[in-house]
Amino acid sequence: MTLQNTKTFPQGGVHPANNKLTADQPIQDLPLPASVSVHLGQHIGKPAAPVIRVGDTVKVGQLIARADGFISAAVHAPVSGRIEKFIDVMDQTGYKKPAVVIRTDGDHWQEGIDLSPDLVTDIKADGETIIQKIADAGIIGMGGAGFPTHVKLRPPEGKTIEYLLINGVECEPFLTSDHRLMLEKGHELVVGIKILLKALRINKAMIGIEDNKKDAIELLRQHAAAERQIEIYPLKVWYPQGGERQLIKSLTQREIPPPPKGLPVDVGCAVFNVATTLAVYEAVQKNKPCMDRVVTITGAGLTNPGNFRVRVGTFVTQLIEAAGGLPDNAGKILSGGPMMGKALPQTDIPITKTMGGIVIFPANQACRKPSMECIRCAKCVSVCPLGLEPYLLMTLSEKGLWERAREERMLSCCECACCQYICPSNRPLLDYIRYGKSVLTQMLRAEKNHE
Amino acid sequence: MAKVIAALMPAFIVGAYVFGIRAIAVTAVAVVSAVGFEFLIQKFILKVPVSVTDGSAVITGILLAFNLPSAIPLWMVIIGSLVAIGIGKMAFGGLGKNPFNPALVGRIFLLISFPVSMTSWPKPLLHRLAWTDGITAATPLGIFKEAARAGQTFSDILPQMPTYWDLFMGKMGGCIGEISALALLLGGAYLLWQRVITWHIPVSMIGSIFILTGIAWMIHPGQYPDPVFQILTGGVMLGAIFMATDYVTSPMTGKGMLIFGAGIGLITVAIRLFGAYPEGVSFAILIMNAFVPLINRLCKPHRFGE
Numbered sequence: 229m230t231l232q233n234t235k236t237f238p239q240g241g242v243h244p245a246n247n248k249l250t251a252d253q254p255i256q257d258l259p260l261p262a263s264v265s266v267h268l269g270q271h272i273g274k275p276a277a278p279v280i281r282v283g284d285t286v287k288v289g290q291l292i293a294r295a296d297g298f299i300s301a302a303v304h305a306p307v308s309g310r311i312e313k314f315i316d317v318m319d320q321t322g323y324k325k326p327a328v329v330i331r332t333d334g335d336h337w338q339e340g341i342d343l344s345p346d347l348v349t350d351i352k353a354d355g356e357t358i359i360q361k362i363a364d365a366g367i368i369g370m371g372g373a374g375f376p377t378h379v380k381l382r383p384p385e386g387k388t389i390e391y392l393l394i395n396g397v398e399c400e401p402f403l404t405s406d407h408r409l410m411l412e413k414g415h416e417l418v419v420g421i422k423i424l425l426k427a428l429r430i431n432k433a434m435i436g437i438e439d440n441k442k443d444a445i446e447l448l449r450q451h452a453a454a455e456r457q458i459e460i461y462p463l464k465v466w467y468p469q470g471g472e473r474q475l476i477k478s479l480t481q482r483e484i485p486p487p488p489k490g491l492p493v494d495v496g497c498a499v500f501n502v503a504t505t506l507a508v509y510e511a512v513q514k515n516k517p518c519m520d521r522v523v524t525i526t527g528a529g530l531t532n533p534g535n536f537r538v539r540v541g542t543f544v545t546q547l548i549e550a551a552g553g554l555p556d557n558a559g560k561i562l563s564g565g566p567m568m569g570k571a572l573p574q575t576d577i578p579i580t581k582t583m584g585g586i587v588i589f590p591a592n593q594a595c596r597k598p599s600m601e602c603i604r605c606a607k608c609v610s611v612c613p614l615g616l617e618p619y620l621l622m623t624l625s626e627k628g629l630w631e632r633a634r635e636e637r638m639l640s641c642c643e644c645a646c647c648q649y650i651c652p653s654n655r656p657l658l659d660y661i662r663y664g665k666s667v668l669t670q671m672l673r674a675e676k677n678h679e
Numbered sequence: 680m681a682k683v684i685a686a687l688m689p690a691f692i693v694g695a696y697v698f699g700i701r702a703i704a705v706t707a708v709a710v711v712s713a714v715g716f717e718f719l720i721q722k723f724i725l726k727v728p729v730s731v732t733d734g735s736a737v738i739t740g741i742l743l744a745f746n747l748p749s750a751i752p753l754w755m756v757i758i759g760s761l762v763a764i765g766i767g768k769m770a771f772g773g774l775g776k777n778p779f780n781p782a783l784v785g786r787i788f789l790l791i792s793f794p795v796s797m798t799s800w801p802k803p804l805l806h807r808l809a810w811t812d813g814i815t816a817a818t819p820l821g822i823f824k825e826a827a828r829a830g831q832t833f834s835d836i837l838p839q840m841p842t843y844w845d846l847f848m849g850k851m852g853g854c855i856g857e858i859s860a861l862a863l864l865l866g867g868a869y870l871l872w873q874r875v876i877t878w879h880i881p882v883s884m885i886g887s888i889f890i891l892t893g894i895a896w897m898i899h900p901g902q903y904p905d906p907v908f909q910i911l912t913g914g915v916m917l918g919a920i921f922m923a924t925d926y927v928t929s930p931m932t933g934k935g936m937l938i939f940g941a942g943i944g945l946i947t948v949a950i951r952l953f954g955a956y957p958e959g960v961s962f963a964i965l966i967m968n969a970f971v972p973l974i975n976r977l978c979k980p981h982r983f984g985e
Contacts, residue, residue: 239981473983483984490984600733601775606931610877615980617931637982 234439236464237477240613242646244467244567246440247401250526253534255408258550260335264306264541265317265327266292270580271368272375273299275326284311289338289517292328295363301376302366303328304517306539308336320563320583322573330541341515347415348513351423358427358512365511366581367518371395371406371470371501372564374582377508380500381427383493390496392424392433393479394505396448397463397470399438400565403585405522406502408535410437410444413506414451420509421458428498431457434479440465467567468644472499474613486614486640488672503584518581523547527588529555538579544586545575559594562587567645600653608647608657614640618647618657625664630671638664639672680734682875686866687741687921693849693859698749699807702855706744708753712760713740720769727773735774739763742782745856745917746961747789750801750815755793759785779968780928783961790961800852816852819912823904824957834901846911857917860910867920876924879936884919885910887944895952903952913951914960918943922960928968935971935978942967 269275276293286292286305293303309332316324337343353361363378383389394417398406410417421433435452437445439462452458463469463478472492473484482495492499500508503521510516519540526533531552538547544561548554554575562569563583572586608618616637624633638661647657694702717736721729743763747756763785771777790797802816817825819840826836841851849859857863870876893906909915914922923929923943930939943963950959 239983477983485984486982601773603735603775603926604929604931605926609931609980610933612980614983616982617980619931620975640983 234462234464235436235478236466236469237474237613239615240611240646241466241468241474242611242649243465244401244649246465247566248404248407248440249402249528250404250524250533250535251407251441253404253408255405255412255522255535255537258536258538258542258547260307260332261539261542261546263309263312263329263331264539265315265329265543265578266303266306266541267317267319267325267327267578267580268293268303269325270303270374270540270582271301272373273297273301276300276303276366278314278328280311280328282311282313285309285333286311286330287336287338289341289519291364291517292330295366295376299376299379301368302364302517304366304519305330306519306541307332309333318573318577319580320570320572320577327541327578341517342513343516347419349415349419351419351426351512353423353512355427355429358423361512361515362427362508365507365517367504367507367511368581369501370503370507370518370521370581370584372568372582372584373472374580377500377504380493380498381424383498387493388496389428389430389493389498390432391480391498392421392428392430393475393492393497393499394421394433394435394502395470395472395475395499396435396437396441396444396502397475398441398502399465399467399470400567400569400585401467402526402587403524403565404526405524405535405584407441407444409502409506409522410441410448414444414447416506416509417448417502418451418455418458419513420505420507421452422455423508423512424498424500424505425457433458435460436463436469436475436479437461438463438465438469467646468613468642471613471642471644473642475499486637488639521579521581521584523579523583524585525551525588526585527555527558527590529557529590530588531555540581541578543575544572544577544579547579547586548575548588555588555590557590557592558588559591560589562589567649568643596656597654599655602653602655605652607650607652611646611650613644613646614642616641618661619655621664622655622657622660625660625667630664630668633664634668639668641665680738682870682873683738683921684734684741686869686875687738687745687856689862689865690745690856690859690917691741693862694745694749694855697803697807697849697858698801698855699809701749701801701810702744704753705747705749705751705756705855706741708756709744709747709760710737710740712757713737713743713764716761716764717769720765721773725769725773730774733774736764739768739781739785742780742856742921743785745921746782746786746854746914748797748800748853749855750799751789751793751796755789755796758792759789762788775927777927778971779965780922780925783922783965786961787965803850803852803858818852818957819846819908820951820957821852832899832902833904840908843907843911846908851912853912854914854917857914860916863916863920867916870920870924876920877933877936879933880924880929880940881919883937883940884923884943884947885915887941888915888947891944891948892952895948909948909951913958915947918947918960918964923964923967928971930971930974930978932975932978932980934980935974938974938978939967939971942970 317327767781767784892909946963
């Protein structure tokens with residue numbers, strides 16, 4: 229055994245079982261759906277404004293809604309066909325949100341999109357053009373946050389970016405879509421990183437990959453061997469290694485100031501997920517907008533779990549069918565991994581640009597264990613990667629002591645769920661903290677409006 | 680909880696070996712009465728769901744017994760359990776809510792109420808099968824305190840003392856569970872390995888006692904016992920590994936635990952060297968228990984990004 233020096237963050241974290249059942253399943257194309265329901269607000273910020281009308285015919289990759297405002301992102305047709313209607317469709321949060329329904333008539337692509345598998349290494353576009361292309365392609369943070377990518381490439385006045393960090397950690401158990409992308413699209417990823425470096429006008433990129441993906445680390449090291457500005461760092465298998473704040477800490481030893489103010493740019497970093505970086509490659513080198521993504525569909529009961537390239541707007545139902553159908557004993561369907569994923573209210577929910585995985589749990593694992601008294605074992609405090617005291621935050625939330633909750637930094641919580649994972653009394657710590665965060669956020673907003 | 684009970688077993692075996700059937704009887708009575716009182720109080724007084732199966736009352740019973748001399752009348756053990764569970768734990772709302780270590784509340788109540796029975800220590804390894812009237816012998820710390828009162832120094836009484844090896848193995852007078860440092864350290868190592876406890880409290884408590892008594896010893900070698908003697912006698916090991924580390928009554932952060940352990944060490948040494956009692960670990964832990972909310976308020980974890 230060779231001792232490899234893996235980096236990590238120093239505070240908190242847990243090690244849940246990996247359960248990467250689909251790590252060896254190559255990415256397959258999901259059959260085209262008969263229709264898609266494309267949400268206009270898949271990103272953080274203002275929903276996109278439609279530029280098509282009911283009855284219009286669109287091609288794959290055609291703009292159907294433009295970015296509306298500074299923090300917004302364009303939306304493109306994921307299939308070719310006829311715009312059937314504008315309707316509110318339930319998204320993964322359970323709320324109905326505006327969407328466009330397109331009836332598929334085939335797979336006719338917009339002209340100018342390069343569909344060949346050839347690698348295009350020569351980056352012709354200059355920095356400004358790159359950013360414009362990324363904005364036009366509607367690329368958003370595909371790791372889950374959904375922040376418009378082009379906004380991150382233009383640091384605010386007075387702030388500079390030194391490091392480009394690529395997040396290939398994928399620390400959530402079960403999920404493997406980023407892992408497969410790194411294995412299958414390694415060359416493209418390297419070009420994507422070079423594009424981002426060019427747009428940011430810097431020459432230092434670090435890829436962080438959890439050490440349980442040694443094949444991806446090895447492969448990317450080979451691909452990037454000639455690129456002196458790109459370095460690959462194996463990171464300790466330790467959840468939440470892929471959290472933005474933890475990744476920056478692990479790779480640069482810097483700590484982002486706490487929210488609501490702190491952003492990666494405050495410590496000279498810009499962080500992009502692997503899938504986002506590949507979308508950048510496709511947009512800039514191939515003219516292909518962001519209208520599909522790789523989604524892991526997995527769970528012990530599935531007959532055919534795998535990694536599928538899915539057109540945005542496809543219902544989760546169809547993805548489950550491709551994976552062998554919903555198992556009889558299915559008890560819970562999560563969007564995302566078991567640590568941070570959210571239970572879906574139903575399966576007729578369209579895939580968005582930010583959904584990287586669907587995990588299905590059998591009924592006997594879906595049930596929560598009864599909550600018992602807090603015995604003050606302090607395990608929640610010791611695993612919190614942000615140095616919070618979850619047991620205390622829960623009590624403050626229960627008692628409605630909001631001023632104190634604010635002083636105790638409740639809003640810093642990143643909802644990684646380490647506390648709830650470790651709690652020997654199965655206490656619903658994160659449920660209470662989430663509730664508390666929403667109350668505090670409202671209070672802050674009210675105060676701001678009052679001023 | 681099962682892990683803590685398992686970790687207490689080496690010390691129980693040594694206690695039973697050294698003090699015989701009385702030690703087993705005292706422990707059994709303490710456990711049964713602690714569990715029984717918890718059951719009765721939950722069911723008939725508080726009228727809440729009965730939770731005796733969680734094992735916490737078993738641990739309280741064992742720890743209470745470990746803090747008692749084996750010759751103590753069994754009815755006193757039952758009173759000790761009632762105070763430990765009833766006043767130490769249930770009066771505050773049960774598991775997780777009590778500010779003071781319940782077993783120590785029981786012990787201190789008995790110590791103050793029945794000082795003679797609580798300080799009659801059967802001589803080790805004698806009369807192991809006898810139920811009553813064994814020959815008693817003072818604990819090493821008791822011998823020292825008596826001698827100090829009589830104006831003698833530690834050097835004068837050194838010949839009466841057990842060897843370090845006997846102290847380490849547990850061949851001395853004392854409470855049932857406190858005598859063998861080896862057995863207690865074995866249990867502590869298991870708890871550390873299983874991540875039931877962290878190193879902070881045992882290290883800071885034993886370390887501070889070692890350092891503070893070491894300073895006194897260096898100032899007046901001969902007058903005061905040396906630091907190795909200090910950490911091997913009395914309740915230091917039992918207190919540091921099993922009593923002060925009680926989740927409910929100890930601080931929540933590593934920094935807080937270090938302060939808590941050092942505070943216990945400081946108070947223990949003050950009582951041992953300058954107080955009326957020969958031993959002070961129990962009082963020290965209870966006094967520091969009272970400071971835990973304050974310590975939690977002052978010792979915050981490192982907040983990310985601040």
